[in-house]
Amino acid sequence: MWGGRFAAGPSAIMREINASIPFDKALWRHxxxxxxxxxxxxxxxxxxxxxDARAIAAGLAQIAAEYEADGVPEDWDLEDIHMTTExxxxxxxxxxxxxxxxxxxxNDQVAADFRMWVRDASRAADAALAAFQTxxxxxxxxxxxxxxxxxxxxxxxxxxTLGHHLMAYxxxxxxxxxxxxxxxxxxxxCPLGAAALAGTGFPIDRHAVAAALGFAAxxxxxxDSVSDRDFALDxxxxxxxxxxxxxxxxxxxxxxASQPFGFAVLPDDLSTGSSIMPQKxxxxxxxxxxxxxxxxxxxxxxxxxxMKGLPLAYxxxxxxxxPPVFEAASLLDLxxxxxxxxxxxxxxxxxxxxxxxxxxxxxxxxxxxxxxREGGIPFREAHHITGAAxxxxxxxxxxxxxxxxxxxxxxxxxxxxxxxxxxxxxxSVAARTSxxxxxxxxxxxxxxxxxxxxxxxx
Ligand code: ARG
Numbered sequence: 394m395w396g397g398r399f400a401a402g403p404s405a406i407m408r409e410i411n412a413s414i415p416f417d418k419a420l421w422r423h424x425x426x427x428x429x430x431x432x433x434x435x436x437x438x439x440x441x442x443x444x445d446a447r448a449i450a451a452g453l454a455q456i457a458a459e460y461e462a463d464g465v466p467e468d469w470d471l472e473d474i475h476m477t478t479e480x481x482x483x484x485x486x487x488x489x490x491x492x493x494x495x496x497x498x499x500n501d502q503v504a505a506d507f508r509m510w511v512r513d514a515s516r517a518a519d520a521a522l523a524a525f526q527t528x529x530x531x532x533x534x535x536x537x538x539x540x541x542x543x544x545x546x547x548x549x550x551x552x553x554t555l556g557h558h559l560m561a562y563x564x565x566x567x568x569x570x571x572x573x574x575x576x577x578x579x580x581x582x583c584p585l586g587a588a589a590l591a592g593t594g595f596p597i598d599r600h601a602v603a604a605a606l607g608f609a610a611x612x613x614x615x616x617d618s619v620s621d622r623d624f625a626l627d628x629x630x631x632x633x634x635x636x637x638x639x640x641x642x643x644x645x646x647x648x649x650a651s652q653p654f655g656f657a658v659l660p661d662d663l664s665t666g667s668s669i670m671p672q673k674x675x676x677x678x679x680x681x682x683x684x685x686x687x688x689x690x691x692x693x694x695x696x697x698x699x700m701k702g703l704p705l706a707y708x709x710x711x712x713x714x715x716p717p718v719f720e721a722a723s724l725l726d727l728x729x730x731x732x733x734x735x736x737x738x739x740x741x742x743x744x745x746x747x748x749x750x751x752x753x754x755x756x757x758x759x760x761x762x763x764x765x766r767e768g769g770i771p772f773r774e775a776h777h778i779t780g781a782a783x784x785x786x787x788x789x790x791x792x793x794x795x796x797x798x799x800x801x802x803x804x805x806x807x808x809x810x811x812x813x814x815x816x817x818x819x820x821s822v823a824a825r826t827s828x829x830x831x832x833x834x835x836x837x838x839x840x841x842x843x844x845x846x847x848x849x850x851x
Contacts, residue, residue: 413473413712418465419719423509424474425457427502427585430605432493440595441492449493452486453478473712474506475499496597498589500619500707505585507715509606511628512580514722515573518632521729522573523847526566528737530843533559537840538833540818541656541746542755549753552818555741557831560839565638572631580624583608587618590706620706622696625718629693632725633686639728640686643679646735650676655745660738663731678731685724692717747818754783754793756821763815768807778805 396402403411429450436446456478471477476499482490536555543553583603586593592615599611612618649656659676667673695717699710757779764775781804786796794816801808814820826832829839844850 408469411472411709412469413715414465414467414469414471414477416716416719417474417503417712418467418477419715420474420503420506420510421460421465421478422457423506423513424478424502425453425460426509427505427606428453428478428493430602431497431585433605434598434602435492435495437601438596438598440495440597445489445492448486448489449482452482452490455485456481473499473503475502496588496593496595497585498587498619500589501584501587501615503711504587504619504621505583505606507622507718508580508584508624511624511718512577514718515577515580515628515631517722518635518725518729519570519573519577521726521733522566522570522635525729525733525736526563526570526843527847527849528733529559529563529566530840530847530849532736532739532741533557533563533836533843534840536741536743537836538822539741539743539746540750540822542750542753543831549749549755551758552750552755552821553831554822554833554836555743555746556833556836556840559736560836560843562638562642563839563843566635569631569635569638572634573628576624576627576631579627581609582612583610584612584618584621586611587615590616590619616706620703620711622700622711622714625714626693626696626700629689629696629718629721632721633690633693636686636689636725636728639732640683642732642736643682643686646679646739647676647683650674650679654749656742656749658740658742659735663735663738679735682728682731685728689721689724689728692721750818751792754786756793756816756818757783759815759821759824760793760812762824763812764805764807767809767811768805770807781805 432441432446432449432453435441436443441449459481465474465477466481468477471480479490479493482493533556536559537557539555540552541555541558542549543551543558583599583606585602585606586597586599603609603611612621646657646659648654650659659674659679661674663676663678664674665677667675696714699713703710760782761772761775761779764770764778765772768775770778782793782796782801785800785804786793789796794813798808798810798813801812815824823832826835829835
């Protein structure tokens with residue numbers, strides 16, 4: 394394709410280091426679509442004769458059918474998907490194939506193909522996140538009043554509801570979707586027609602090509618067009634944050650499924666056994682989601698490092714942009730599918746969660762709040778009194794609401810019998826009716842709003 398000025402062909406090492414076809418063949422659909430849009434425009438503008446444009450379009454359609462049926466052939470000598478397709482086109486229709494590359498370069502070609510691939514991946518991530526949110530909302534609705542301990546520092550803090558906890562992940566997934574949406578909005582410009590780096594002297598119609606490929610507009614600067622990979626970094630940044638959320642959820646399910654917690658029984662079909670310990674049921678899928686998140690974050694770092702020192706415009710380093718993005722996208726797809734299935738199939742042990750919430754002095758804040766509300770005591774002082782009550786209960790090995798009234802009054806005489814109504818985990822949760830709070834009624838409001846946002850039935 395470029396041998397004109399060379400006395401010798403590339404060495405075996407050069408061929409190997411140069412070849413991107415082993416991975417960029419994944420771009421074949423986008424490469425053919427971009428070539429179809431380009432040649433239609435060349436024909437419409439009379440840059441290529443109408444007959445030639447038709448022959449090229451028919452040849453490209455045939456190649457697409459061949460790739461669909463047999464896969465993309467992997468010949469290192471042809472370097473990448475662009476040259477593989479062009480060489481097949483020449484074999485099919487002869488020298489007229491050479492007219493396809495008028496007014497373009499592989500630099501704008503790969504920028505356009507890859508952008509379209511990342512656009513598809515961003516849309517797929519959004520759809521997978523919507524499915525994940527739907528399952529979270531269903532389970533949150535079911536468990537809007539299921540009591541569990543809420544933790545800070547992984548220490549029992551205050552009772553919350555499981556529905557509230559699950560809806561926290563609904564919020565995270567919503568932010569993830571907005572990040573993919575913002576990435577999509579920013580990448581909605583077509584680089585095709587920037588040619589190698591400077592634009593072209595042919596009277597091309599970049600707006601027509603952009604529209605044909607579903608972009609809002611052509612990119613505005615030819616140098617930026619071929620050197621920009623922000624769209625891939627935006628995708629990876631959104632994917633990395635999404636993966637962190639999935640990893641945190643995976644970590645919680647791993648903890649909850651452990652015997653000391655016993656809060657959750659993970660679905661059998663997403664767990665594995667041990668070959669030596671018959672009693673084991675291991676949360677491997679969740680552990681792998683937690684593990685994959687590291688590789689997805691690594692993909693973001695990888696592409697950032699690739700791009701950080703490159704002068705304008707194209708450098709071959711940029712060929713390394715694709716493997717991390719492809720890997721991250723397939724790991725993210727799989728992780729989202731795994732966590733969606735895991736949330737749908739997990740059995741939550743309401744009895745164990747309630748027992749844990751009742752065991753950990755989780756309503757101590759409610760005692761302090763009661764002293765503030767009913768006794769007019771400043772919160773800091775109420776906190777101190779409550780600390781003494783917890784210490785007493787702990788020394789006796791009982792729950793806070795099991796301490797005798799006389800003993801509580803010995804700590805502070807302003808306490809009276811009404812306090813016990815505030816000390817149950819149910820009362821504690823029911824009292825937290827502030828906007829976004831954990832009271833079952835509040836959780837149900839958030840669930841209803843989420844159902845509406847997702848277009849779910851009531
Ligand atoms: N395979 C190349 C890539 O993925 C295509 C662009 C090659 N351009 C060039 N000037 N060598 O980046």
